[in-house]
Amino acid sequence: MDFSxxxxxxxxxxxxxxxxxxxxLDLLKKVxxxxxxxxxxxxxxxxxxxxxxxxxxxxxxxxxxxIHWENWHYVISGGVLAGWSFIASAxxxxxxxxxxxxxxxxxxxxxxxxxxxxxxxxxxxxxIAVWVLPFYMAFVVWISELFFRIDFIAVAExxxxxxxxxxxxxxxxxxxxxxxKLNPRNADKNWMNWLLHGSGSQVSEALDFLREIDEFExxxx
Amino acid sequence: MSGSExxxxxxxDLIQIIETNKGIIYKVVNSYCNDPNDQEDLVQEIMYHLLxxxxxxxxxxxVTTWMYKVALNMSISFYRKSKTRKKYISxxxxxxIQIKTEENEETMDREVAQLRQFIHNLDELxxxxxxxxxxxxxxxxxxxxxxxxxSNVGTKIYxxxxxxxxxxxxx
Numbered sequence: 001m002d003f004s005x006x007x008x009x010x011x012x013x014x015x016x017x018x019x020x021x022x023x024x025l026d027l028l029k030k031v032x033x034x035x036x037x038x039x040x041x042x043x044x045x046x047x048x049x050x051x052x053x054x055x056x057x058x059x060x061x062x063x064x065x066x067i068h069w070e071n072w073h074y075v076i077s078g079g080v081l082a083g084w085s086f087i088a089s090a091x092x093x094x095x096x097x098x099x100x101x102x103x104x105x106x107x108x109x110x111x112x113x114x115x116x117x118x119x120x121x122x123x124x125x126x127x128i129a130v131w132v133l134p135f136y137m138a139f140v141v142w143i144s145e146l147f148f149r150i151d152f153i154a155v156a157e158x159x160x161x162x163x164x165x166x167x168x169x170x171x172x173x174x175x176x177x178x179x180x181k182l183n184p185r186n187a188d189k190n191w192m193n194w195l196l197h198g199s200g201s202q203v204s205e206a207l208d209f210l211r212e213i214d215e216f217e218x219x220x221x
Numbered sequence: 222m223s224g225s226e227x228x229x230x231x232x233x234d235l236i237q238i239i240e241t242n243k244g245i246i247y248k249v250v251n252s253y254c255n256d257p258n259d260q261e262d263l264v265q266e267i268m269y270h271l272l273x274x275x276x277x278x279x280x281x282x283x284v285t286t287w288m289y290k291v292a293l294n295m296s297i298s299f300y301r302k303s304k305t306r307k308k309y310i311s312x313x314x315x316x317x318i319q320i321k322t323e324e325n326e327e328t329m330d331r332e333v334a335q336l337r338q339f340i341h342n343l344d345e346l347x348x349x350x351x352x353x354x355x356x357x358x359x360x361x362x363x364x365x366x367x368x369x370x371x372s373n374v375g376t377k378i379y380x381x382x383x384x385x386x387x388x389x390x391x392x
Contacts, residue, residue, distance in 0.1 A: 010355035107368030
């Protein structure tokens, strides 16, 4: 092949394609732009429901703290659970913002990165979830009060409380370890695939592409 | 001028632009997608996004640059989705369906077919660079579409051309 004529060869392909393809531009005029983009709509709804759930949960836990303001353990438990719910909702809001601002006229590397990061958000959510482990006592205090009207801290023996606090402390390194294990690099592992509801390979592919994009950007003279 | 009239005028403008530059869409789609039915779907999707996004187009950059961005972004996303899909159906025998197309490899001249094959063998991002380069776009335009520096674009084109020489030397 004559390299000086690469562009000519390419334009021959264009001519062939133009001959083989017909665009019905009259039909294009009739396209209804209000037609729903179902795939995107589903994603938006999913995120909106998640945000609403966490915001409601967070508000409820603030209310829980407020009505029990005289008991420090209820205030702390409600505060911890509210904080966790709001962090989860902030993450969901960020995802929704990413989805809503998808614009296919963005530069390629920027948009493809955004699309891939939406696909891998599930790992970020799992990471947020594991950080509730060391605070399991907050759940115990809340559930005891809500369903059994029992003040767990008041009725539990001091030794039981001590053990629970020690266990909470021990769960901090466990949560940290899980946080590290929930690394995007492990997306193709079986256990991670199970946690990701079977979408591990897709997450893994998205991460591979993100790495590819980074390498492509870094590649300089 | 009422809102609907303004919209109609913009649609007419855009249709004119598409008519003039439809080759961009054909070449991009053809470079990322082999199946004629998928090509049709992809062209439709691109048209839809062009039409939908034209109101946001600020005319600060060239209209062709904007078209490249939309067509390449849609095609790369489509290509990645179909790659995943193919992975799961790869156990099916090949050629179970044969779609007769006017534009198959036999009807193309040898050089065009070779060049097309070479482009298909590039990864998604380098393919975008090559398509724009072959279309005669400047390094500046390619850099804008991809969000890269001009020097980076220059390096990539140099490397792809070397690969191309290597490829045809071994053919």
